[in-house]
Amino acid sequence: MDNSKTDHNEDLPLDQYLAHGVRESDVQALVPLKRSGAMLNAFIMVFRGGEADVLIRLLVMREIGNRPDAPRWSPQELAQHFSYLDATKLNTVLGRLKDFGLLLWDPEDRTYQLSGAARVALSALANVLELPAGDDADLTYITSQVAAGQAMGRPSLEALNLLLTKYRELQKEFGDAVESGSEFRIRQAGTKFSAVESAIEKGTEIIRSLLKGGELEDAMYRNAQAIGQAQSRLLRMQATFQRNLHQLELQSVALANSGLSSSDILQWLRTLDQEHLAALGQNTFGGMLSLPFAMSDLMLDVAEYELLERERAAQEKTALPPPCDAPDTTEVSNDRFAALDRYVDQLAQLAAPTSLVDAVVSGGYALSAYRLSLLSLIGDAESTEMRGRIADLARLPLRVSLSGDYEIVAREEVAEVSCGVITPIEETNR
Numbered sequence: 001m002d003n004s005k006t007d008h009n010e011d012l013p014l015d016q017y018l019a020h021g022v023r024e025s026d027v028q029a030l031v032p033l034k035r036s037g038a039m040l041n042a043f044i045m046v047f048r049g050g051e052a053d054v055l056i057r058l059l060v061m062r063e064i065g066n067r068p069d070a071p072r073w074s075p076q077e078l079a080q081h082f083s084y085l086d087a088t089k090l091n092t093v094l095g096r097l098k099d100f101g102l103l104l105w106d107p108e109d110r111t112y113q114l115s116g117a118a119r120v121a122l123s124a125l126a127n128v129l130e131l132p133a134g135d136d137a138d139l140t141y142i143t144s145q146v147a148a149g150q151a152m153g154r155p156s157l158e159a160l161n162l163l164l165t166k167y168r169e170l171q172k173e174f175g176d177a178v179e180s181g182s183e184f185r186i187r188q189a190g191t192k193f194s195a196v197e198s199a200i201e202k203g204t205e206i207i208r209s210l211l212k213g214g215e216l217e218d219a220m221y222r223n224a225q226a227i228g229q230a231q232s233r234l235l236r237m238q239a240t241f242q243r244n245l246h247q248l249e250l251q252s253v254a255l256a257n258s259g260l261s262s263s264d265i266l267q268w269l270r271t272l273d274q275e276h277l278a279a280l281g282q283n284t285f286g287g288m289l290s291l292p293f294a295m296s297d298l299m300l301d302v303a304e305y306e307l308l309e310r311e312r313a314a315q316e317k318t319a320l321p322p323p324c325d326a327p328d329t330t331e332v333s334n335d336r337f338a339a340l341d342r343y344v345d346q347l348a349q350l351a352a353p354t355s356l357v358d359a360v361v362s363g364g365y366a367l368s369a370y371r372l373s374l375l376s377l378i379g380d381a382e383s384t385e386m387r388g389r390i391a392d393l394a395r396l397p398l399r400v401s402l403s404g405d406y407e408i409v410a411r412e413e414v415a416e417v418s419c420g421v422i423t424p425i426e427e428t429n430r
Contacts, residue, residue: 042117045100056085058125060093061102065114065122072111139166139196143203150206160223163203167230170196174237183248184270190241197238204231337389343371344393347378347422356402356420357409365413375400375422397425 097103102118142163149155177189207228360371377383383394402420
């Protein structure tokens, strides 16, 4: 690689990276980055150079910041503490940190101390170094950043976006494992879920606290809601894994009385390398010749029909039930009309407000329900224009008042009835 060309590209001004006609002010995403330019420069200075330069630079900064009782260091103390480093290289590192503004030199008492930007960089690095090993360490770190923002009173919208993105990636990964039907992939997804479950549960508590606060901006509130929904789906995945594994276990074949199944053999085979697998297959051969004139899937269909479907069809009862005469509804209709006549006469005799229970409940549940349904016709304009007892019922000078509560009856096959009163209109006007 041409180092001179690389250095030249790194020194290009910002406007050289923008398309023709685009100004820095037109790119809103650059605003927060430029606003934090001083802090970003600190990170640039920390990680500028080769891998060895960065490691030694961070080593020196962390050791200097790891003495809270005496944060100021004299050159003699630094030389004694870092005696395991080459003295010339140590002075070069201290000079670079000083030039970068990460190490401050006090000429009065001739001591070194870390700058504020250096402490911020070391604090962020400390969180990264404490992350557990694994591909999902980013979930733990992002969750901690959201928790830190929530503790400070204002979580970062960017951190919420990153957390939502990570949750959706996990959803897709777990969903693909389940859809694959592979026992190996489902178990692998279950293991990964166990590794991230605590971080998801911690994030659930944080999001629940954010939503209860009710002081979030619209975009942040929408993201928090989406994160909560994604967390709920992820926390339900464990049951999905177990259910699918149980179904696969039912499909596995037991190997005689050995206590092993085909799933156990498959899991053991996955632990072997290619050489062992090839050695196992050296002395094996097919026990049945292929039949070029028949397709295996068609053979399976025919066998399934002959062994299962034909027997099911023979045992099914498809005969129709014997014919019967339709029931005579004349008597039922006459009973209903008689009940209607008696109820209209009863309501017409009401002279004072009567509770709904006293006016409706009588003669069992069916008759009580029939009476209650008739009350809706009182005062109905369309029903008053009809002829017969329905019109007489609609023209009764009554008013039915119902409430949303229920009154316990516990008699005549009726447990509860809506609370209400039937009042004569004359009584109401009085």
